[in-house]
Structure formats: structure tokens, C-alpha cells
Amino acid sequence: MKGDKNMKLESNFKNMVLVLTIISLIAAGVLGAVYTVTEEPIAIAKAEKQQAAIQQVLNGFDRLEDETVNGLLVHKAYQGDAFVGAAVESETNGFGGKIKIMVGFDKEGNIIDYAILQQAETPGLGTKMVDWFKTDKNNQNIKGKNPEKNKLTVTKDGGEVDAITAATISSRAFLAAVNLAYNAYAANSGAPAVNVVSGATQHIATDSVASAVADTVQVPTDSINALNE
Amino acid sequence: MKSLKVILNGLVTENPTFVLLLGMCPTLGTTSSAINGMSMGLATTFVLICSNVVISLIKNLVPDKVRIPAYVVVIAAFVSVLQMCMEAYVPAIYETLGLFIPLIVVNCIVLGRAEAFAAKNNAWYSALDGVGIGLGFTFALTLLGAIRELLGTGKVFSMTVFSENYGALVFVLAPGAFIALGYLIAIVNKIRKA
Numbered sequence: 451m452k453g454d455k456n457m458k459l460e461s462n463f464k465n466m467v468l469v470l471t472i473i474s475l476i477a478a479g480v481l482g483a484v485y486t487v488t489e490e491p492i493a494i495a496k497a498e499k500q501q502a503a504i505q506q507v508l509n510g511f512d513r514l515e516d517e518t519v520n521g522l523l524v525h526k527a528y529q530g531d532a533f534v535g536a537a538v539e540s541e542t543n544g545f546g547g548k549i550k551i552m553v554g555f556d557k558e559g560n561i562i563d564y565a566i567l568q569q570a571e572t573p574g575l576g577t578k579m580v581d582w583f584k585t586d587k588n589n590q591n592i593k594g595k596n597p598e599k600n601k602l603t604v605t606k607d608g609g610e611v612d613a614i615t616a617a618t619i620s621s622r623a624f625l626a627a628v629n630l631a632y633n634a635y636a637a638n639s640g641a642p643a644v645n646v647v648s649g650a651t652q653h654i655a656t657d658s659v660a661s662a663v664a665d666t667v668q669v670p671t672d673s674i675n676a677l678n679e
Numbered sequence: 680m681k682s683l684k685v686i687l688n689g690l691v692t693e694n695p696t697f698v699l700l701l702g703m704c705p706t707l708g709t710t711s712s713a714i715n716g717m718s719m720g721l722a723t724t725f726v727l728i729c730s731n732v733v734i735s736l737i738k739n740l741v742p743d744k745v746r747i748p749a750y751v752v753v754i755a756a757f758v759s760v761l762q763m764c765m766e767a768y769v770p771a772i773y774e775t776l777g778l779f780i781p782l783i784v785v786n787c788i789v790l791g792r793a794e795a796f797a798a799k800n801n802a803w804y805s806a807l808d809g810v811g812i813g814l815g816f817t818f819a820l821t822l823l824g825a826i827r828e829l830l831g832t833g834k835v836f837s838m839t840v841f842s843e844n845y846g847a848l849v850f851v852l853a854p855g856a857f858i859a860l861g862y863l864i865a866i867v868n869k870i871r872k873a
Binding site: 458459460461462465466469470473474477480481484485488491492495496499546547570572575577615616 | 711737738739740741742743744745748749752753755756759760763764766767768770775777778848851852
């Protein structure tokens with residue numbers, strides 16, 4: 451034990467700076483190496499997940515066309531030349547962070563299915579959204595509903611969907627994401643948009659208000675331009 | 680003989696959760712179900728073993744006054760390696776646990792064992808200490824998770840034992856974690872004293 455003590459490097463300034471720098475450099479090197487090795491598998495895993503989600507939320511299509519609407523990625527599905535529906539990637543802020551979902555609509559705008567791509571909700575509560583909204587129990591199921599005809603907000607807010615027990619905020623955020631997805635889908639197919647009731651955070655609502663305002667402002671300037679010409 | 684003693688020390692005599700009461704934050708936060716508790720325990724075990732070995736190897740090279748920052752860098756590096764590997768090769772588990780993995784860095788069990796054990800013993804015993812403490816932590820988290828899952832939702836490892844309608848939701852929530860942990864510690868102490 452006494453030998454050990456003597457072998458220990460003295461705590462002077464030079465030793466401390468040197469040792470900490472070397473340890474940090476080695477750690478950085480190791481992390482860099484692991485990052486390079488895992489970068490590709492991570493990208494593949496993410497792409498696979500996205501593909502699996504598209505397969506899950508759409509049925510019967512043979513090619514996809516990707517398009518960005520309102521900042522959301524819309525995968526339009528075609529069977530031959532006929533438009534059969536679209537899978538929309540949508541996101542909002544939930545109770546514990548970003549919620550990213552993929553919602554599939556058929557060509558009438560009915561919800562076929564949904565998949566959760568990313569979420570950080572409370573385990574055992576908000577995380578139930580993975581299958582809560584597709585379980586046939588009371589008014590939980592949103593599959594087959596059309597956000598244009600059915601008011602897809604929680605019953606507490608006057609909607610027709612039962613919120614997850616003890617996770618109303620997560621439920622609101624999830625349904626807001628579904629409605630946002632529908633709006634992106636509708637903007638593409640010409641159907642009227644629905645109001646988005648935001649969940650945990652208000653900035654989504656204000657965002658859509660801002661873009662709506664921007665849209666209306668757009669019209670006068672266009673007509674002024676027309677007059678000038 | 681001493682090897683076995685080192686492992687048993689972590690599992691029973693100095694069980695990090697029930698006896699040392701260390702790492703309460705991940706204990707209470709991640710045990711809403713048995714599988715979550717177990718995965719968190721195993722991830723922590725991996726980091727404990729690796730960091731214990733490396734720290735016992737470099738203990739004489741690190742000046743005393745900067746040992747804590749040096750240990751934290753080592754631990755954080757292993758946690759990041761674990762996180763990237765999990766995301767790449769077991770994305771399903773990473774999805775449920777992703778949020779908790781970075782928290783292992785600040786788990787006081789890992790730094791505590793580095794300071795109390797690895798800095799004074801050789802690499803072999805330090806590795807065994809990592810195994811013992813890690814498994815003790817895993818056992819405690821799995822048990823607590825199973826109890827909370829059963830009382831809260833009527834399931835254990837997602838297998839239904841009784842209908843969810845009879846579950847007391849409070850056990851899945853934070854207060855239930857405190858109640859269940861309190862009773863578990865009381866029972867363990869009773870058994871140890873007997």
C-alpha cells in the first residue's frame with residue numbers, strides 16, 4: 451500500500467494538466483472511432499424504421515413520391531398511376547420532449563394506421579400512445595376516422611377521442627400531431643384544413659396561426675403586384 | 680475465495696439500492712416496469728465494469744487533485760460508447776431506454792465505486808466489484824419494477840396477471856415508486872437483521 455502511494459503522480463500543475471489532457475484526448479479518440487463505426491448501422495436502423503412505419507400505415511401501393519408540405523414530409527403512395535393515400539411524418543412537443551409520428555391516410559382522408567417514430571413520454575403513461583389510439587375500447591380508436599369529419603381532440607377539450615389515463619398532455623400532443631399530419635395531407639389533396647388544438651406547448655398553434663397570417667398577407671401583396679404591373 | 684466475497688459484497692452486503700441507498704434517481708425514475716428496470720440495471724452494470732477496470736489501471740497515473748474529473752471523463756466516454764452501440768445494434772431497446780442512458784454518467788454508484796473500490800484495488804477485483812454491484816443494482820431495479828408494474832397495471836414483464844382495471848395507477852407514478860421502495864427497504868432490513 452505504501453508503495454502505491456509513492457508511485458502516485460504528484461499533484462502539481464504540470465502533472466494535472468498533462469494527465470487530464472491525455473485522458474480527454476484518448477476518450478475523444480475512442481468516441482470518434484466508435485462514432486465512425488456505428489454511424490452507418492444507426493442510419494440504416496433509422497431508415498429501416500421509417501420504411502417499416504410506411505409499410506405499416508399504408509396498404510396496397512407500389513411506389514412512393516416524397517414531398518414536403520408545411521414543413522412535414524409527405525410520402526404519397528401510388529398504385530400504378532392511381533393515388534391511393536399518403537403517409538405523413540408529423541411532430542409536436544409532448545410532455546417529455548418531441549413526439550414524432552407517421553400517420554397513414556387513404557385517398558378519402560381516413561386514417562389507416564399510425565406509428566410512433568420517436569417519443570420521450572413518461573414510461574407506463576404517455577408511452578401507451580404506441581397502441582392506445584388503435585385499441586377498440588370506448589372512444590380510444592382513431593383508425594378509420596377522418597380528421598375533417600371527426601373532431602380528433604380529447605373529450606376534455608370537446609373532442610371525441612378518449613385521452614390516455616393520466617396522460618392528457620401526451621394525448622393532446624399526439625392528436626395535435628395527427629391533425630397537423632392531416633393538414634399537410636389535405637393541403638396536398640385540396641381538402642379543407644382542420645384546427646389544430648395544441649397539447650403541451652403553445653408554439654405549434656402560434657406557428658400555424660403565423661403561417662395562416664402569412665398566407666392572408668400574401669394575397670394583398672400579390673394583388674398589389676398585379677396592379678403595379 | 681476473495682473473488683466470490685467481492686461479488687457477494689455487491690449483491691447482498693452492500694447492495695447499492697437496499698443497503699447503501701445510492702443511485703436513487705434512476706432507481707425511482709426508470710422502474711415503472713420490470714423490463715425497464717432490468718435494462719437500466721444491465722446498462723449500468725456494463726458501464727460499472729468497464730469504468731472500474733480502466734480506473735483501477737490508471738489509478739497511479741492520475742494526480743489526486745484531479746482524480747474526480749479524470750474518472751468522470753472515463754465514465755462519460757463509456758456511457759457514450761454504450762449509447763451509440765445500443766442505437767446502432769439494438770434500436771428497440773434504445774428506444775425505450777434512450778432517455779435514461781446519459782443519466783448513467785451522473786449515477787453516484789458508478790463514481791462511488793470508482794472512488795471507494797477501483798482506486799484502491801487491482802483490475803481483476805475491480806471488475807468483479809463492478810459485476811457484483813451491477814447485478815445487485817439490476818436485481819433491485821428489476822424487483823422494484825416488477826412490483827410497481829404488477830400493482831399498477833396487473834402485469835409482470837408485460838404478461839397479464841390480473842386485469843388492468845384493478846391496478847392502482849399510483850404505483851406507476853412517482854409516489855408509488857417511493858412507497859414501493861420504502862416497503863422493500865424495510866423488508867430487506869428485517870430479513871438482514873433476523
